[in-house]
Amino acid sequence: MVKTSIKNQEAKLKSLNQKIKAEKSKIDQRLGKQIISQAGLDYTNLTRETIKELAKEAADLLRTHQKPQQK
Known part of the structure; x- marks a missing residue:
């Protein structure tokens, strides 16, 4: 009974x-x-390297403009 319940929870x-x-x-x-x-x-101009560079630039930009979290 318990095993069945655990298996159902694992499936969910x-x-x-x-x-x-x-x-x-x-x-x-x-x-x-x-x-x-x-x-x-x-x-057509987006290579893996270009995508990585753009993602890094976007992440850096977002981090610098992110509001400080309130504690």
């Missing part, structure tokens, strides 16, 4: 983790698409 947890992973992926794709669109970038 696994399903929830898959849903979370899928939602994160959707957000990543939307964010990337919006950045590319808003910046007017050409997909």
Whole structure:
């Protein structure tokens, strides 16, 4: 009885983790698409190295403009 309950909870947890992973992926794709669109970038010129450099620049910019967290 207890084993069945645990297995059911594990199955629910696994399903929830898959849903979370899928939602994160959707957000990543939307964010990337919006950045590319808003910046007017050409997909044909985006190499892996260019993408990494742009991501680092965007992250640095966001960090410098981020409001300090209130405690």
